Amino acid sequence: MTTFEETKKLLEHSTFYYIIVTNMEGKYSYVSNSYKESFGRIHGPIEGQSYEITMHPDDTKVCEEVSVKCFNNPDKVFPATIRKHDGKGGYVFTQWEYKAMFDENNQPSGIFCLGFDITDYMSYHDQLKDVQSLLDQKEKVLKEIAHTQSHVIRRPLANIMGLSMILAKMEIDQNLKNVCDMIIESSRQLDNVIKATADKTYN
Incomplete structure (x- = not known):
């Protein structure tokens, strides 16, 4: 947990990176300021709500699959590309790294996610294609x-x-x-x- 707390403190006010933590019920237990500013204006207070509210319905399965990998491999991080609602009927593309979290009794406690916006990259990538x-x-x-x-x-x-x-x-x-x-x-x-x-x- 110490590592996660240090990372949160370091990137709490980052304008580039998002940090979110979800508990074992799939609800937000922590979101960084950058995440609140980007998606809180669309969905209101995010903490305590289900992780599904911010994303494309098809991408919830991606989160589930990556989360399973995290708990099966607690020493590794796993990537996920997730589409988030932009509040205008479209989506923002985001890239994440997921890592399983455990409590002091070494029991699963949630998922720690570090991400950033790759919408411009995806746009340039599509143009290049x-x-x-x-x-x-x-x-x-x-x-x-x-x-x-x-x-x-x-x-x-x-x-x-x-x-x-x-x-x-x-x-x-x-x-x-x-x-x-x-x-x-x-x-x-x-x-x-x-x-x-x-x-x-x-x-």
Whole structure:
């Protein structure tokens, strides 16, 4: 208990960390000032109320599962991500570390929780996932374009080059032969550009 009391005293006025303690009935027996300021304005006096009042209904099961782990492993702490009501119809994302508490007779007395707000982090994380998804889609499109350039466009281009070479070897006047040579050279240049673009896309 001494460690918990020292931690509470140290972080009582922290604007970053939340501290809560729940008893074996699942009711708040202690909440730090930062927790009161963030959630007391929504739910009123919190101490003495059930831990469930501040959170998303689906996350109560997370608390139960993590609490069981704590009592089965009293020397360890366990993480939990919990959504809390923000008073506006939405939720604040919070990250916690849970640890089992025991009384002087070494009997379970409650759960000590240290947490903080990760809403901004979750927002940035979701934005990053959206950007990554968009990049993946664009990469797929680029590869499709590269495939089209390599296999669809270059095929008729090769035919044009081949036909121009055949035509250049036929008995034609010099002017037409010059035109054929220019078509062949332009086709080669275009083929090199397409190949270089496709190579960059694949790499």
